[in-house]
Amino acid sequence: MRTRKIIIRSFSILLLLVIAAAVWYATKAFPIISGYFAKNLASGIYLQNRTADDVVKEDLAEFPFSLCNYSVNDSDRSVSVSVWGFAKKKAIYRDGIGCTLINDLSEEEIRKQVFNRAMIKRMNPDSIAWPNGDKLTDTIPAELNQQLLKQAVTNVMQSNFKGKPSQTRAVVVLYNGQLVAEQYATGFDKNTVMTGWSVAKSLTSAMIGILVKEGKLAIDAPAPVPEWKNTAKEKITLHMLLQQTTGVSFEEDYTRPSEVTNMLFRNGDMAAFTAKLPLKHEPGTAFNYSSGNTNILSRIIRHTVGEEAYADFPYRSLFHQLNMYSMLLEPDASGTYVGSSYSYATARDFARFGLLYYNNGMWNGEQLLPADWVQQSIQPSAADKQKHYGYQFWLNGFSKEDTGKRWYPDVPADMFFADGYGGQDIYIIPSKKLVVVRLGLRVIDENKFLKEIIASVQN
Incomplete structure (x- = not known):
């Protein structure tokens, strides 16, 4: 009887340690997993003009990112992600700036930031010779096989x-x-x-x-x-x-x-x-x-x-x-x-x-x-x-x-x-x-x- 109690007590302690370790890991790792997912999904959608399904399938399908749930809000151009409902992270897109994870500052504070970037109207690159443009020559150097x-x-x-x-x-x-x-x-x-x-x-x-x-x-x-x-x-x-x-x-x-x-x-x-x-x-x-x-x-x-x-x-x-x-x-x-x-x-x-x-x-x-x-x-x-x-x-x-x-x-x-x-x-x-x-x-x-x-x- 005493041996059985010792076994049960030891098992209970071990189980508690496992749970504690899992909670500790989740606390440390889940925000990183959801943050990575949110940032890369947002950039894939709003910079690369890919669909969310394509980015998730091609870039974010493997473990541990497969644990994530996500939503895309096109009205404010943002992506929200969690891991089993925990460690929620949000990435926002801003024109000419790209995507940013919300950390430490509020979303409102980040959206109010001013980036003074001069917008340059570029001539059609296909009409300008490489490397200043994208017009390529048909000839290949003789020393290349x-x-x-x-x-x-x-x-x-x-x-x-x-x-x-x-x-x-x-x-x-x-x-x-x-x-x-x-x-x-x-x-x-x-x-x-x-x-x-x-x-x-x-x-x-x-x-x-x-x-x-x-x-x-x-x-x-x-x-x-x-x-x-x-x-x-x-x-x-x-x-x-x-x-x-x-x-x-x-x-x-x-x-x-x-x-x-x-x-x-x-x-x-x-x-x-x-x-x-x-x-x-x-x-x-x-x-x-x-x-x-x-x-x-x-x-x-x-x-x-x-x-x-x-x-x-x-x-x-x-x-x-x-x-x-x-x-x-x-x-x-x-x-x-x-x-x-x-x-x-x-x-x-x-x-x-x-x-x-x-x-x-x-x-x-x-x-x-x-x-x-x-x-x-x-x-x-x-x-x-x-x-x-x-x-x-x-x-x-x-x-x-x-x-x-x-x-x-x-x-x-x-x-x-x-x-x-x-x-x-x-x-x-x-x-x-x-x-x-x-x-x-x-x-x-x-x-x-x-x-x-x-x-x-x-x-």
Whole structure:
């Protein structure tokens, strides 16, 4: 009898512990799950002009997002989501601004925000030659093997990852600046804006470069972050933020509640959230990839150019200079662009950005970035032991001689790339005169894809 009571009591305690753990997990994870769902569904509907059914089926059908319930309100252009009725989240769409999750501030406060963006009427791009417009030439450079190039693009469009279709949605290939190959999945075309995820980090880096060129920021000066004054973090420089060596404790793990998921889906001011995190390492001594660092950079841009100029700054100083008229950055609830993650553009416009870096920061004869910015951008920090990261760009690894030590062994050592979650990539390979864009739902075998593209260059 006593043994039975002990067993029942032990089972009851275990059950209570399981319930407590489940409640704790739900409290931490459900708002992230519903926040991710709401933000991405809203952007899919109102930026990409896709149906809710299509976005959910293609992008949000897998566990744990399959636990979500949602409603779309076209009258105020919003999406509301919950997980089994809990952790309700709402994302709203605003013209010229994109979609924003409601966090910390009220919906009314967010909707009252003013974004002073100059609306530019663009001429018909189909009548303007590439890269300023979309009119393409029919001739292909003689040193390109068209059959191999076409096969490489076809292969990646049909590729799989871990037994599932990678769902490549767009591929654009530039050779010596000329658009030589392009293909889209069904339902997507050259006018469809697609998410770049962390490609936004490279865009943010370019904006920092522009402010450096204008003399408004200095790379090696302490980063102008109000929360860091008179603290050990006051040593952190812009250089460290760009190279991800701030030492700030930040976990970039999307599979569970972490600093990055809490920042993106539970906080209205993402830069402030990150700035308040403690130091884990002495600044400049350790590499740690952090979306939080980039959002601090984005807020630094805001503070540097001022409130009146901020909303229009990325467009006036960068995107419209490159004729990237589809590009859109989305802000957090505080009004700061989510420079780490929320960028949308056509595949051609992402390719134009890659072409800027291929051309060493020059466009139409004008040096938009500092003359040495691109070279600085591809130098790793001494704290980065693998030598695989520069100024918010990934590098091909830490050995020019030993291909086995490169990120992609069959790709030249000079390749650098803007990389986003799920395999959103702009690859820049100067030695092969290539800029390659690949956008899709899941990652691909990037080494194989690039090896096949490179094989088509026969010079």
